[in-house]
Amino acid sequence: MLGISKSFGGVAALREVDFTLRAGEIHGLVGENGAGKSTMMKIIAGVHTGYEGKMLIDGKEVHFRSARDALAAGIGMVHQELSIMPDLTVGENVYLGKQPVTAAGIIDWRTMMTGAHDQLKSLGIDVDPKTRMGDLPIGLQQLIELARVIFSGARIIILDEPTSALSPPEVQLLFNVLKGVRASGRSIVFISHFLDDILSISDTVTVFRNGRLIVTHSVEGIDKGWLIERMIGAGHQDLEESYTGTITLASKPGLPVVLAAENLGFGRAYVDVNFDVKAGEILGIYGFMGCGQIELARTLFGKIKADTGTLAIDGRKRRLRNTTQAHDAGIAFVPENRRSMLFYEQPVYKNVSISILGRISRLWLKPNVERSIARKHVESLSIRPPRAEVALGALSGGNQQKVALAKWLTHRPKVLVLSEPTRGMDVGAKDDVVKIVRALRDEGLAVIVVSAEPETVLSLADRVLVMKKGRIVREFTNETISKDRLLEAA
Amino acid sequence: MTFQQASTARASKSSLFLRSQMRNIAPFATLLLLLIFFSIASPSFATIDNASNILTQISVTGIMAVGLTFVILCGEIDLSVASVANATGIVVAYFTLQESYVNIANIPVAGWLAVILALAACTGLGLVNAFGTTVIGIPSFIMTLAMMQIGAGICALLVRGQIAYNVPEIVSTLGASNVGGFPTIALVLIAFLVAGHVTLTYTRFGRYIYMVGGNREAAEYSGVNVKLILGAALVICAVCSGIAGMVGVAHFGSAQQNEFDGYLLDAIAAVVVGGTSLFGGRGGIGNTIVGLCVLGVLNNGLDHIQIDSFLKILIRGLILLAALIVNVYVQNIRSVERAEG
Structure with a gap:
């Protein structure tokens, strides 16, 4: 050519x-x-x-x-x-x-x-x-x-x-x-x-x-x-x-447990899953595609109902029958596919406000409040073009991903579940996402990162669980790990 | 170079705007064309009296179409609107004292109670639609098809082939009277249109309707109770249909089986011809108003020009087809854009 x-x-x-x-x-x-x-x-x-x-x-x-x-x-x-x-x-x-x-x-x-x-x-x-x-x-x-x-x-x-x-x-x-x-x-x-x-x-x-x-x-x-x-x-x-490279996991002791899963099981996707996640830590869950981690993430947000086991949030047992209950219990979820969480024909501000609409308005909408909240995020995440009224579909992929995150930044959940947060992103955009997620962790959020890409888990996590064929087979805390060791465990 | 890029960007933006407004422009242009055509073709068409006629003629369809707009905006469909309307109209007559020559084993109660019972009936039918669609998971197309038959069954059982004439006074006031020469039934329609528009545009519930229709999965992942919203839309639609049925019965002066048979098609046509997307998320009451006017002008206008009444049916079908083509065509433009973006 x-x-x-x-x-x-x-x-x-x-x-x-x-x-x-x-x-x-x-x-x-x-x-x-x-x-x-x-x-x-x-x-x-x-x-x-x-x-x-x-x-x-x-x-x-x-x-x-x-x-x-x-x-x-x-x-x-x-x-x-x-x-x-x-x-x-x-x-x-x-x-x-x-x-x-x-x-x-x-x-x-x-x-x-x-x-x-x-x-x-x-x-x-x-x-x-x-x-x-x-x-x-x-x-x-x-x-x-x-x-x-x-x-x-x-x-x-x-x-x-x-x-x-x-x-x-x-x-x-x-x-x-x-x-x-x-x-x-x-x-x-x-x-x-x-x-x-x-x-x-x-x-x-x-x-x-x-x-x-x-x-x-x-x-x-x-x-x-x-x-x-x-x-x-x-x-x-x-x-x-x-x-x-190799990274050293540094789990901080003495943090309160926000979410605990006990004996969770769902069909053939995963069985006997036990773990907890603490406020102010990023828990990475790594496993090859199809080892049940995607289903597990959906369970945490009430999209899939587990067959067995219990979930406790802040020590209280919760049954999450749908995503609204999970949302109200303080859980936020970003699925691996941008398309399944954004409204392409709607302006940016409506995309940002959808998850917090219940908080800013009971009956009547307050579009001015929505716009000003969205403008703040557009500015702080440097979303291009810098206008909250632009239809989301007109934005580039990376900027759309930022809007997807902005949606949950206002919500201030207790637990943020991210499925493949950096998949398909270039290095610069990945870096942006890593920074945003770390900032959230430092504010005391419990973050769960589910991914089949070792790089994603390694770049974010403070503690890593490895899933293999529907089971958690390995936990890495306070030790030095690398891609090889992760791959070896999975 | 920079300038050139900026100007091409602006040009493509304005053409993009035009294309995105096609959905709203096309029905409006259709309406204008029909108005001009009939005004020239018939001297009796463009008169104040006839305008009032058209308004009256679209009222029953219009009230149903308001409820149907909610359902279609969610990307669902309700095929039971006419049937629920018919059943509710018959229920309200069933609980009203009829003349002695009406041979129906009815149960006369106070007028207000009859209205409440009728409202309960349509709400109940709507709840069944909602339950079947959201909890059991039957596609709304099939669920409401079953409800269409159930509604017809209720009608048949209550009147058993007979005709009832009386309805409570409040219903006949709304359906068949005038206020200063203006038909009350048209006022009811206007009230429903306004209420529907306000709900869809200025309330949280209305926003959820659009979001659920625009991307159901995304709404769910945003914590919106999608099933509740869908269910509510179906109940709203059934209640609108029920009220349309009650005032319709009053307007026609009788309650009988198969009274509203043509109204299902008209109501769906009004919403879709107006430009509300059958796939959900786009459109609104404004579109429904234009769609209603297109349908009303078309039906009325065809009566004013001398034309084979059997041909009328075909013409209506062709106009509906044209509107659907525009609807899907506009949808395609957008999905191409999405694929490129």
Whole structure:
């Protein structure tokens, strides 16, 4: 690709990028959010069609008008959100859209199932093709989607954040499959925030920053620090250290317990969960995706009703039958998905005031009070644009996340439950969130941070619980921990 | 460069504003077009008398539409409005002394008590809708479909094919009298519109309605009692329908089965034609007023021009379809914006 430029509404997303992908290589792509790597890949995959510059495949110029065009030319993409059909079988998913038919025009199940089995086997995936897709762990689902893309004849395969939802053994399995794919002469583009994964699987790595291709380099002889330096420019070394280096947990003794969970259990999601959280501490709950921590967080906010066990807030046993009761009991919750807690068509001030409306007005609304509260937050969190009347949808992602936090800043809860508070954020925005959460802790709030990203837990927590398959298996207090030790425990 | 960026930003902002107002502009333009068309096509259309006529004609639909606006703003639907109206109208007549030739085994009570019993009846039906939708979790579309049949059943059981004529005096005053030449039933409609608008715009409950309709999950994660709000909207809708039914019975001068059959479609059409989003969160009483006027002008105007009365039905259907297309089209513009943003 030569001199690729792309802009959205006057904002340049890519500037004069020259990018080369060789046959039979795994090419890692790194950069902060908004650096341009996704835009680049969407152009290659035919999702974005208007751009400047030239794209050449095998020396021939191409210009895709749709993702279908790109697929026909042998370019396939596996998105972070899987596009599998959970209610169909593995075999049907592999053959989605091109089911083999018999002479009578009926689907040839036998060919489909044996074909799917053989093809998956050739990639080292051993799974019964008659299994319902949704019953498989997420890692296998992802591999099967990858398999589908490979079987569709793709020679260039783009993987967007393939490892974010996977446990280490699943990552290993994926890597083994990818190595097999590479050996067959196909090319893979591997986009990820997880630098360790990039370094361990890629042959070549390319760094994007601010819409520019900064460098393309062989992975030989480079390390994480080298990459990070180029991703964020100079001067951020200390920041990285706080995320990945070892940290010493410093739990303060003598703090009052605000929330205590006893023998909590919910279906197959989690069992026998006991813990407490104290005022003025940040409790991190770490576990791989799907180990029950998401369900646990929802239970604390009354969204899910636990089957067994009790919750006590300030020593009083509470039954949280819905989110309103949890809210009134002094619990605040920020779900992992921004979309599920913000009102995109409403102005910022209505988004901020919704959680405290009951306190500022009984019957009649007081829009002036709402606006002035919102303006204070807009100013103190430096939300851009600095106006409380702007519709939320017009804000950028990072600013939306700040509004999501602002919503609970006014509420002044006793317990703040954060699910994946920094997922998908760039380093600068992460730092902002860490600062805000620490400030809240220092004001005496009990904070629970639930995450599947070790960096998130390490950067925030004063005490860490590790969940594994629905159980709390390990507690870290007053000791030095690192990412390795967390991963090891989970 | 900076200047250029600023000016393109401003241009896109004003076009964005226009697009976001499409929902409100389109129904209003429709209304103006219809008014101009009928004024030219028929000399008897644009008169004060006829305006008063139209107002009277939309009153029963309008009172139902106020309640329905609450439900639709939540992103739900109530298909039982006409049926609940009919049942409530029959209940109030059932508890009123009828002429000797009316062959209904009714139970005459004092007028005020009859009204209270009728209000209790529609509130009760609304509570059943609310219970089924929020506690049991039946989709409102299905729940209120069942209620539609239940309401019809109540009507059938109470009047058994007969017709009742008398209603309590207070109801007939509201439904079938004039104050200084102005129809009282229209005053009732105006009172409901004002009360509905004030509730939706200036109260906490009204804000919750919009928030629940705009993003139900987010409302729940903000600690809003979503089920309570949905339930309340359904009860409000049933009570509005019940009152519409009572004044409607007075207005028509009789209470019988299947009396309000055309009103379900009209009430839903009024809300949706006015531009309130079927997906919830957008719109309001202002939109409903415009929608009511479009419907009222259309129904009335078609009577003023000489046109095949069977064709009228088709024309109404086509206008409704056009409004729905606009409604969904505007929704699509917004979801595209959301995807891009």
